[in-house]
Amino acid sequence: MRFDIRDLKLEIENKLRIRILISNLESRIPNPSSEQKTLKRGNTEVGFTLLEVLVALAILALGAVITLSLISGSLGNIRKVQLRTRTIEHAESVLELALLDASIQQPTAFSGDFEDGTRWSVRVEEYVPSTQLQPQPQTQTSIDLPVKLLYYTVEMTSPESRAPDYRLQTLKIVKASKEAQPTRLPQ
Numbered sequence: 001m002r003f004d005i006r007d008l009k010l011e012i013e014n015k016l017r018i019r020i021l022i023s024n025l026e027s028r029i030p031n032p033s034s035e036q037k038t039l040k041r042g043n044t045e046v047g048f049t050l051l052e053v054l055v056a057l058a059i060l061a062l063g064a065v066i067t068l069s070l071i072s073g074s075l076g077n078i079r080k081v082q083l084r085t086r087t088i089e090h091a092e093s094v095l096e097l098a099l100l101d102a103s104i105q106q107p108t109a110f111s112g113d114f115e116d117g118t119r120w121s122v123r124v125e126e127y128v129p130s131t132q133l134q135p136q137p138q139t140q141t142s143i144d145l146p147v148k149l150l151y152y153t154v155e156m157t158s159p160e161s162r163a164p165d166y167r168l169q170t171l172k173i174v175k176a177s178k179e180a181q182p183t184r185l186p187q
Contacts, residue, residue: 083158087158087165087166090118090120090156091167095122095152095154098122098124099170099172104124104174105174107124108124109123109124110122116159118157119156120154120156120157121155122152122154123152123153124151124153125150127148127150127151129149147174147175147176148176149171149172149173149174150174151169151170152168152169154167154168155167
């Protein structure tokens with residue numbers, strides 16, 4: 001048999017091609033021993049156990065409950081502040097209307113309520129200044145003053161309470177009527 005170099009060269013090329021094909025096929029087919037090593041490594045190093053997931057969910061649920069309770073408490077406080085602000089605004093408007101009423105010249109009282117159920121009452125009394133802070137002289141004379149002081153009290157009561165929730169007080173100077181008693185002033 002005679003060998004030609006060309007034949008030898010072709011045979012070597014064919015063997016190389018076969019080896020390349022085999023190596024390509026081997027790389028595509030998984031090796032069972034390497035899969036077991038990967039699975040073992042994956043179970044110990046990657047992923048979470050059921051217990052870890054449950055603990056994480058419990059912590060998340062606890063955080064959500066605390067957050068929602070804080071929001072709920074804040075909303076309740078906001079509601080209380082809104083009611084208090086509305087009560088103060090009602091009291092101010094009632095007091096302003098009472099002070100602007102020029103027909104009030106003597107002690108009187110009147111009341112009413114708002115559409116939300118808040119009740120109000122206005123009490124007007126004649127104001128007598130206290131003389132306890134001033135030293136009393138031995139002799140006093142009486143003088144007729146052309147004005148007198150009226151003491152206004154506005155009380156607001158919410159529908160849920162029995163006692164007044166808010167009270168405003170002020171003084172107003174009005175002309176004294178001719179029937180008024182003379183006021184004694186110290187000399």
